[in-house]
Amino acid sequence: MRVSRTSRTVLGTITGIILATIYLPLIVVLINSFSTSKSLTWPPPGFTFAWWGKAFQSAGALGAILTSVQVAVVATIVSLVLGTLISLALQRYTFFGRDTVSLLVILPIALPGIITGIALNNAFRTILGIQLSILTVIIAHVTFCIVTVFNNVIARLRRMGTSLEEASADLGGGLWTTFRLVTFPQLRSALLAGGLLAFALSFDEIIVTTFTAGTGVTTLPIWILNNLFRPNQAPIVNVIAVVLVLVSIIPIYVAQRIAGSDVVQK
Amino acid sequence: MTTQSETRVRDGAGHRASVFLYSHVRVRLALLISAPLFWLGLVYIAALVALLVTAFWTVDSFTGEVRTDWTFDNIITVLTGSLYQSVTLRTLGMAVLVTIADIVIALPIAFFMAKVASAKWQRILVIAILMPLWASYLVKAYAWRSVLSNDGIFQWIVQPFGGTTPGYGIPGAVITLAYLWLPYVILPIYAGLERVPDSLLEASSDLGAGTWRTLRSIVLPLLWPAIVAGSIFSFSLTLGDYITINIVGGANQMLGNLVYTNVGAANNLPLASAIALIPIAIIFVYLAAVRRTGALNSL
Structure with missing residues (x-):
């Protein structure tokens, strides 16, 4: 099938329009963060740096960012370990119920977040009688972060085959030595990509978090939701949003570099 | 040594x-x-x-504590109450609409990325699609609130042509949700198209098939699992959402709102659990229906 010149132009135009629509709201947020209007009228009536100054002094926002980072770091580390273990088990072994286990891993993202949220809320409060805290948020986040690590690692395991590991075993490498010197180095970039996604997922999650966070726990999304409808806080939310998008360029750049170096290695 | x-x-x-x-x-x-x-x-x-x-327990109306008395009341309330029926239909309808809109938008852009764009542009486009995923979900929904508002940019753009903004309501919520989940639908479809070998497309055209025939008989069957995988995301995420509808949906409610109210303000966990069984049932039917396509392996 040859794609004709006309079809190429049409497809390219559609792609351009879709991308413009994707970025329009983000650009509106950027411009509104400098607007003198508190109710986000368009076009902006005036220009000001005031919100940017206030945002960096907002103790609530800074504290929330710290909480979110703590939750995301711990959730990412735990899901990296659990995700790698289950990928190895599912990819390298055949056993009874393997399909069920792989369905079990993807279930937390296949089911709507509110289900995970209310199920865990109910389990913690009604069944176990545990107080909601930062720990319950982390436990909840790990549950749906495992799958992002799993997806990346199992795809890598499929591609890399077992020949190098067998060679290592033939040369006398024990299981641990083989994992440390042969398997892990090949998995490293997949782990980084999965870990980055898990971190981003946890950092941005609001629905499950609302149901599992105790009263004193304010992650960044919870803070944003609490301040979204307050006239004096909404422009500060805009500033935080812009900063987050700008900061997110770093992990995307890192992820792309990893993807690029993988291609070179092949 | x-x-x-x-x-x-x-x-x-x-x-x-x-x-x-x-x-x-x-x-x-x-x-x-x-x-x-x-x-x-x-x-x-x-x-x-x-x-x-x-879902089969009850709440003590005096203390507000959950009592482990077995009852079918919650299930019956949810199944027969007109509020629950209309909200379920509305939520389901929105999930289907959002999913169809996302697939229709994702197909041309994914095809352009995988089969038309040069290697360099392909990478740039993947980054361009990924980047909005890192912007906060709440901020994006809120951005649409300001885009759709009566003195927002949407009104500003369409007013010269005699149009008006849809404002806050079901259409606004569908637009916003489709926007939010679009990258989740584009990426699997793009990955699926990448796996369709160019040689098959060439063979098809050598055998005399036109563009549409090739798309329908070669590309679509190979791409189907990827499309279904993408649809699981948009369908399931819409089914459980209750925050976007609060931000851009006016006074309308989705199933998630009913669950949320009963966990929080109404403090009736058993009833909330019974309501939550509706989206669980819908998703399991959906997963069972698509399981044979092999979509679950391309998630």
Whole structure:
């Protein structure tokens, strides 16, 4: 099938329009963060740096960012370990119920977040009688972060085959030595990509978090939701949003570099 | 020198454990799988089962505590109440609309990325699609609130042509949700198209098939699992959403709002659990229906 010149132009135009629509709201947020209007009228009536100054002094926002980072770091580390273990088990072994286990891993993202949220809320409060805290948020986040690590690692395991590991075993490498010197180095970039996604997922999650966070726990999304409808806080939310998008360029750049170096290695 | 250290290593407990594990596949598997299975089983599945059970309990109207008296009342309320029926239909309708809109938008852009754009542009486009995923979900929904508002940019753009903004309501919510989940639909479809070999497309055209015939008979069947995988995201995420509808949906409610109100303000966990069983049932029907397409492996 040859794609004709006309079809190429049409497809390219559609792609351009879709991308413009994707970025329009983000650009509106950027411009509104400098607007003198508190109710986000368009076009902006005036220009000001005031919100940017206030945002960096907002103790609530800074504290929330710290909480979110703590939750995301711990959730990412735990899901990296659990995700790698289950990928190895599912990819390298055949056993009874393997399909069920792989369905079990993807279930937390296949089911709507509110289900995970209310199920865990109910389990913690009604069944176990545990107080909601930062720990319950982390436990909840790990549950749906495992799958992002799993997806990346199992795809890598499929591609890399077992020949190098067998060679290592033939040369006398024990299981641990083989994992440390042969398997892990090949998995490293997949782990980084999965870990980055898990971190981003946890950092941005609001629905499950609302149901599992105790009263004193304010992650960044919870803070944003609490301040979204307050006239004096909404422009500060805009500033935080812009900063987050700008900061997110770093992990995307890192992820792309990893993807690029993988291609070179092949 | 080497022999000495090697002998020491080979006699160590670590080595003996390694040899033991090497010859005992089941033990190795058990060691790998027990921790993650323990977590998912104990935390997640147990919680889901508990949710199912809680739907059959009741709340003490004086103390507000959950009482373990078995009753079908909650289930009957949810199944027969007109509020629950209309909200379920509305939520389901929105999920279907959002999913169709996302697939229709994702197909041309994914095709352009995978089969038309040069390698360099392909990478740029993938980054361009990924980047909005890192912007906060709430901020994007809120951005649409300001885009759709009566003195927002949407009104500003369409007013010269005699149009008006849809404002806050179901259409606004569908637009916003379709916007939010679009990258999740584009990426699997793009990955699926990448796996369709160009040689098949060439063979098809060599055998005399036109563009549409090739798309319908070659591309679509190969791409179907990827499309279904993408649809699971947009469908499931819409089904459980209750925050976007609060931000851009006016006074309308989705199933998630009913669950949220009953957990929080109304403090009726058993009723909330019973309502939550509706999206669970819908998703399981959906997953069972698409399981044979192999979509679950391309998630």
